[in-house]
Amino acid sequence: MAVEVKEFLPITQRHEDLGLSDELVLQMYYHLLLSRRLDERCWILQRQGRVPFHISGIAHEGIGVGAAYALRRGFDIVHPYYRDLALSIALGMRPIEFMLALFGKKGDPHSAARQLPSHFSLRHLNIISGSSPVATQVPQAAGIALAEVLKQKLRPFLEAAGFPVSQEMRVVLTTTGEGSTSEGDFHEALNWAGIYRLPLVVLVHNNQYAISVPVWKQMAVPRVADRAAAYGVHGIVCDGSNVLEVYRVVREAVDRARAGEGTTLVEAVTYRWTPHSSDDDDRTYRTREEVERGKRHDPLPRFRDYLYRRSLLTQRLEEELEEQVQAEVDEAQRLAEEMPYPDPEEALASVFATEDRSGWWGQS
């Protein structure tokens, strides 16, 4: 049975109604475009045999960029998953920082070249390392959010001991796929989130497939967001290929969380028209016709169409941005290729910490 795919729909929101300036929406477009071109390059590099593996965020850029702009970047904390190339780019990751991980080169800031690429981890952007077993980050994100609650509750004791607490809570954003919502981790996390009204946003990228398994084999309820009711948290569905709608919905969730009104489970719907990873062959489980229809979920032409209609993008500007982005990707690739591999013995480093560097204290 083919997954039902919606028709191409023009974006109907107006960015100014959402409090976004012209400049910001153009920046969003730039981040969307940069993520896409970087991702496409990774596929090429993998198919050329120059890198071993790529797991893609194509079709997910609307979700990532929309969510990133809804956060207080550099203050809020993000515990992402492997489709979050665009989220990371929009939070400030540079293409070289991704390319170093892709090639497994020295200086990879995510994992010192231990993890597979797309396991994002950048301390200076408050992006926390994730693993490959899915949904494990969701209850951890609940713990990070619980710590935000504890900071507020215990402020005088903490500050007296030299641990300054920010005036407002940091909101924790965690992301995961719709398949991962079947995991026990997901359930336990939302249960905690509901009980303690945690400042947490759980953003589920519903790309309609968990590798080969379609969403209707994953759950009996029609929507991931329906599950929110069982935990006493807010639940909402949005169109993941509409970057402005994602921004609006996640922004509301973030504001609610910061105000102490608890967690929101956001389901952002898209369609993954790439294979699961460079090791997957999606022709074994779905038709090419379905995949072609799925490309109507592409957030890039929808946003481009919107920006043209609003006279923010011209053909000339579009070409300039394309050139700029291509140059950035070229440069990142060149630098990563030139970079040496880690010394073999670096495999032995950092098993145990000798000093504590945990936590987000104070305002920064």
Next chain:
Amino acid sequence: MPEKTLIEAIREAIDEEMARDPRVFVVGEDVGPRGGVFRATMGLWQKYGEWRVIDSPLAELSIVAIGIGAALNGFRPICEIQFADFIHPAFNQIVNEAARFFYRSGGVYNVPMVIRSPYGGGISGGLYHSQSVEAFFAHVPGLKVVIPSNPYDAKGLLKAAIRDPNPVLFFEPKKGYRLIKGEVPDGDYIVPIGPAKVTREGSDLTVFAYGMMHYYVLQAAEMVAKEGIDVEVVDLRTLAPVDKATILSSIKKTGKALIVYEDNLTLGYGAEVAAILAEEGFEYLDGPVMRLGGPDVPGVPFSPPMQDFFMPNPQKIAEAIRRLARY
């Protein structure tokens, strides 16, 4: 110096660390008003309040995952898993997450947390309130595994665990909670994680043990001393990272080794001690490295005779010592 039980020493360590550092909090099942099913946190909820002694939902994986998250965000969680037998749902969060966080982030994100859990049999607990799980975790680089055998060490080691910037599994021999007493100073001191300790000097052979078995080994050593067998006893205390130097220096002295543990014999922690002795202590050995452990069955049976059959005890240990001494 005041005499305290093992459980009192543990409670005192938690209490003092909570008083010392407002980032320390306890999370687990029934740890709040109830004070824990073994009373390890008795009075702490009343003293420190509901935000520092948190009754969790009945969900072990998230007790650990919540701890990991809170630790990443600057706190010092002490997660209580009510019985070691219930730790398995949290295995993925401990082994794939807590243990690997520092390594997988290239040394950026450390996870300063403690997971406390009562382990071990001989308390009529049946299959699911008697397990020894230390070998699973001692296998995993990135985790520290500590098992105290006496109240003094329990307090000092638990304090060290709470202050450690890494995840520490702290397994407590629950049969000894009230049975094992010893002198424990009031106030602050640390027993460092890592070093094993020679707890009885001897010349004929060395028995390596930890936790409840160490308590029994000391009794067995007294029994055979009357027969003229002079036993050295090493309390391993920290299973990971292992203290090879103390193990090897003792075998250099005595030449014979018996390792006692109550986990299933095969691939239990004693297997690693035996491997260290075979690989790095071969020159010193005057006899076969022997192990005494529980039989390879899926659990400690409930019925008293079967439970007694399963558990090593001072008599069985003394018998194993005699066999080794005769060699």
